[in-house]
Amino acid sequence: MRRSAPAFSLASDRPASGAKAHLFRGMFGTAEAVPSLRTIYEIAGSAFHILSSTIPACKKRWIGFSTSTMDKKLLLAVCLCVWIAALYLVGSSEARGQQAAGQYGAQAAPQRPQGGSATAGVFPAVLDSEKRPITAGGFVKEGPIVFQEIAEKAGLTSWRHTMGTPEKNYIIETTGSGVALLDYDNDGWLDIYMVNGSTVDAMTGKTELPHAALFHNNHDGTFTNVAEKAGVTNDRWGFGVAIGDFDNDGWPDIYVSNFGKNRLYHNNHDGTFTDVAEKAGVTLGNWSTGATFGDYDGDGKLDLFVPGYIHWDMEHLPPKPNSAANAVNFCQFRGIAVMCGPRGLPGEGDHLFHNNGDGTFTDVSEKAGVADKKGYYGFTSVFVDVNNDGKVDLLVANDSTPNYLYINKGDGTFKDASFMSGFALNQDGQEVANMGMAIGDYRNNGLLDLYTGTFSDDYKPLFRNGGNAYYTEIAPDIGMAQFTYPFLTWSTEFIDYDNDGWKDIFAVNGHVYPQVDQHNFGTSFAQRPFVFHNVKKGEKFEVVPAVEGTGLAKVLTGRGAAFGDLFNDGKIDVVINCIDNVPALMRNVNADKHHWIGLQLIGGPKSPRDAVGAVVYLTAGGLRQRGDVMSGGSYESSNDQRLHFGIGDVTAVSSVEIRWPDGFVEQVTLPSVDRIFEIEEGKGVVPSVYDGIALEVAQRKAAGQAAN
Ligand SMILES: [Ca+2]
Numbered sequence: 001m002r003r004s005a006p007a008f009s010l011a012s013d014r015p016a017s018g019a020k021a022h023l024f025r026g027m028f029g030t031a032e033a034v035p036s037l038r039t040i041y042e043i044a045g046s047a048f049h050i051l052s053s054t055i056p057a058c059k060k061r062w063i064g065f066s067t068s069t070m071d072k073k074l075l076l077a078v079c080l081c082v083w084i085a086a087l088y089l090v091g092s093s094e095a096r097g098q099q100a101a102g103q104y105g106a107q108a109a110p111q112r113p114q115g116g117s118a119t120a121g122v123f124p125a126v127l128d129s130e131k132r133p134i135t136a137g138g139f140v141k142e143g144p145i146v147f148q149e150i151a152e153k154a155g156l157t158s159w160r161h162t163m164g165t166p167e168k169n170y171i172i173e174t175t176g177s178g179v180a181l182l183d184y185d186n187d188g189w190l191d192i193y194m195v196n197g198s199t200v201d202a203m204t205g206k207t208e209l210p211h212a213a214l215f216h217n218n219h220d221g222t223f224t225n226v227a228e229k230a231g232v233t234n235d236r237w238g239f240g241v242a243i244g245d246f247d248n249d250g251w252p253d254i255y256v257s258n259f260g261k262n263r264l265y266h267n268n269h270d271g272t273f274t275d276v277a278e279k280a281g282v283t284l285g286n287w288s289t290g291a292t293f294g295d296y297d298g299d300g301k302l303d304l305f306v307p308g309y310i311h312w313d314m315e316h317l318p319p320k321p322n323s324a325a326n327a328v329n330f331c332q333f334r335g336i337a338v339m340c341g342p343r344g345l346p347g348e349g350d351h352l353f354h355n356n357g358d359g360t361f362t363d364v365s366e367k368a369g370v371a372d373k374k375g376y377y378g379f380t381s382v383f384v385d386v387n388n389d390g391k392v393d394l395l396v397a398n399d400s401t402p403n404y405l406y407i408n409k410g411d412g413t414f415k416d417a418s419f420m421s422g423f424a425l426n427q428d429g430q431e432v433a434n435m436g437m438a439i440g441d442y443r444n445n446g447l448l449d450l451y452t453g454t455f456s457d458d459y460k461p462l463f464r465n466g467g468n469a470y471y472t473e474i475a476p477d478i479g480m481a482q483f484t485y486p487f488l489t490w491s492t493e494f495i496d497y498d499n500d501g502w503k504d505i506f507a508v509n510g511h512v513y514p515q516v517d518q519h520n521f522g523t524s525f526a527q528r529p530f531v532f533h534n535v536k537k538g539e540k541f542e543v544v545p546a547v548e549g550t551g552l553a554k555v556l557t558g559r560g561a562a563f564g565d566l567f568n569d570g571k572i573d574v575v576i577n578c579i580d581n582v583p584a585l586m587r588n589v590n591a592d593k594h595h596w597i598g599l600q601l602i603g604g605p606k607s608p609r610d611a612v613g614a615v616v617y618l619t620a621g622g623l624r625q626r627g628d629v630m631s632g633g634s635y636e637s638s639n640d641q642r643l644h645f646g647i648g649d650v651t652a653v654s655s656v657e658i659r660w661p662d663g664f665v666e667q668v669t670l671p672s673v674d675r676i677f678e679i680e681e682g683k684g685v686v687p688s689v690y691d692g693i694a695l696e697v698a699q700r701k702a703a704g705q706a707a708n
C-alpha cells in the first residue's frame with residue numbers, strides 16, 4: 001500500500017508534508033522537545049548532516065528538471081533556504097550552546113509532561129479493502145508462507161505477560177518486556193527466558209506477583225517452564241534481559257533490568273541460578289532497560305552497560321489521560337488525551353560497570369564518558385565494533401531523544417560520536433522514538449549497518465555504514481520509509497530468513513495507546529510484524545506479503561523479541577513477548593532449500609569465554625559475510641549468540657576468519673555445511689554436543705522424508 005506521490009520532496013519515499021516542514025524543529029526542539037539539552041556540538045553536527053544530505057538531493061533534482069525553468073527556480077529557492085538556515089544554525093550554535101550549558105543545572109527538574117512521540121507529522125490512514133488499518137490488515141490470500149505462529153503447540157502459552165492495567169494510564173504500563181535466547185543447560189538447544197512486568201496491585205500485595213518464565217527446550221518442538229525450580233522468576237516490574245557469561249565459567253548468566261532493583265542471575269551449572277546482583281554491585285534501583293555485556297577494556301572479562309529510561313516516582317505520578325490535572329489535555333496523541341511521557345519526564349542516567357574479576361563490578365560510567373548526563377530515554381544497548389578497529393564500541397537506542405554512538409578509544413574511555421556518526425538522528429535531522437535496533441552487515445561489505453524501530457507516524461530509519469562508522473540514513477531513498485509509517489516498531493533484527501546469504505529485516509510491532517483503536521488513525525494497538533526481503537544485494541528491500549493464517553498476518557501486542565535457531569534446523573525463528581498477552585513463536589518455515597552454517601564460539605583464556613565481541617568473516621560462493629557475537633539488542637532482548645550464515649546453493653565454505661576479542665586472528669576450515677560447529681579459540685573446530693545433534697537432525701529428516 002502506498003500513498004499518493006508527494007508534490008515536492010527532497011526524498012523519494014514519503015509525503016512532502018511533515019518531513020521537511022519539521023526540518024528545523026529537531027534543532028531547537030518544539031513543545032515536545034527539550035531545547036536546553038542542545039549543545040554547540042549537537043546543533044553544528046545536525047546542521048552538518050542537513051547540508052550533507054540535501055546537497056546530493058538538490059543536485060539530483062536539478063539534473064532531473066532538465067527543461068522546466070520554473071521548477072528549477074523553485075528548487076533553487078528551496079535548496080538555498082535550507083542551506084542558509086543550516087549555516088545559520090552552525091553560526092548561532094555557540095550562543096545556543098552557552099545558553100544550553102547555563103541550563104544544565106536545571107535539567108533534573110521535570111518538565112511539563114507531554115504525550116506523543118512521533119515527529120514527522122500526521123499522515124492519513126492507510127486502510128485495506130476491508131477498511132482495516134494496514135497495521136492490522138493488508139493481508140493476501142495466497143503467497144509464500146514464511147513464518148508460522150506455533151506458540152501454543154510449543155507450550156509457550158501456559159505463561160502470560162502482565163504490565164499495569166489495560167487502560168494504560170501511565171507509561172510504565174506500556175513499554176513491555178524483553179526475551180532472551182540462551183542455552184542455560186549447555187545441551188545444544190536454545191532455551192527461552194521471558195521477562196514479565198508487574199502491576200501496582202501485585203507490588204502492594206493485593207494480587208500475586210507476575211513471574212518471568214524460563215522455557216527449557218525439550219528438543220521435540222515443545223518447551224517446559226522451569227523458572228520456579230531454576231530460581232529466576234524475578235517477581236519485580238521487569239523490562240530488559242541480557243545474556244553473558246560474566247565469570248567465564250562456561251555457563252551463560254542472566255541480567256534482568258527492572259523498575260526497582262535489577263537481578264544478576266549466576267548460572268549454578270545444575271539447572272538453577274542464584275541472584276548475585278547485590279554482591280556484584282549492579283542492582284541500581286530505578287527504571288533500567290535493555291542492557292548489554294561486552295569487554296570494553298580488553299581484559300578478557302565481560303563488563304556490563306545498563307541504560308536508564310525515565311526516573312520514575314510511583315508516589316508522584318504524571319496526570320492520567322482523563323484526570324482533572326490533565327484537563328487541558330496536554331498529553332495528547334493526534335488530539336486525544338493519552339498517557340504522558342517520555343517527553344517532559346526526567347530521564348534516568350546510564351551505567352557502565354567494570355568487571356573486577358572477583359564477582360564484583362565498579363561503576364565507571366562517569367570516567368568512561370557514557371553516563372548519559374543529558375538524561376536521554378535509553379531503551380536498548382549493544383557493545384559491538386562499528387568502526388572495525390578491533391575494540392567494541394557502544395550503541396544506545398534512545399526514545400524520543402538522539403541515539404548514542406560511543407567510539408571505544410582503547411584507554412578505558414569512549415568518544416561521543418553520536419552526531420558526527422550520523423546515528424543520532426534520522427535524515428531530516430529529527431530525533432525519533434528509537435525503541436530497539438538491528439545490527440548487521442546487510443550489504444556484505446564488512447561494515448555493520450543499523451536499523452531502528454520507531455513510533456507510528458515516523459518511518460523506520462536505516463543507517464548505512466559508509467566506513468569508519470560514518471552512517472547515512474537512507475530508508476526513504478531506497479523505498480523503505482512509506483510502508484512503515486503506521487507501525488510502531490519495537491524489536492527488529494537483520495536476519496537472513498531465506499538463507500540466500502543476504503540479510504533481511506524482521507520488525508515486531510504494537511502501539512502504546514489503546515485509544516488508537518477508537519479512532520481512524522490508520523494504526524492499531526495490536527499490530528502485525530513485518531519483514532523486508534533483501535532483494536538486490538542490499539540495494540533494495542521488498543515487503544514480504546502477509547499471507548492470511550500465517551505468522552506474518554498475526555496481529556500482536558508485540559514488544560521484546562529475540563531471534564535464533566530454536567530447532568537447530570538452520571532457520572532463524574522469532575520469539576515475541578506480547579504485552580498483557582501470551583507469547584508468539586514465529587517458526588521459520590520458508591520453503592527454500594538453501595544451505596547454512598551455525599557457529600558456536602568459545603573464547604580462549606584472554607577473551608571472554610562466550611566470545612562476545614568476536615567477529616567472523618565467512619566466505620562461501622564468493623560472498624564474504626560478517627557475523628558478530630553480541631549480548632543484548634533487538635528491543636530490551638538478547639538473541640541467539642551462535643552465529644548463523646545462509647549460503648544459498650553453495651555446498652562448501654571457502655574460508656572462515658575469526659577475529660577473537662583478544663585480537664587473535666584465526667583461520668578455520670569447516671568440513672561440511674548444514675549444521676552447527678563449535679569452534680574454540682586457537683583450536684579450530686572441536687568435538688561438541690552439536691556433533692550428536694547434527695546426526696539426530698539428519699536421522700529425523702531422513703525418517704520424515706521416508707514417512708512422506
Ligand atoms: Ca538448552
Ligand SMILES: [Ca+2]
Binds near residue numbers: 246247249250
Ligand atoms: Ca557464568
Ligand SMILES: [Ca+2]
Binds near residue numbers: 496497499503504
Ligand atoms: Ca535473505
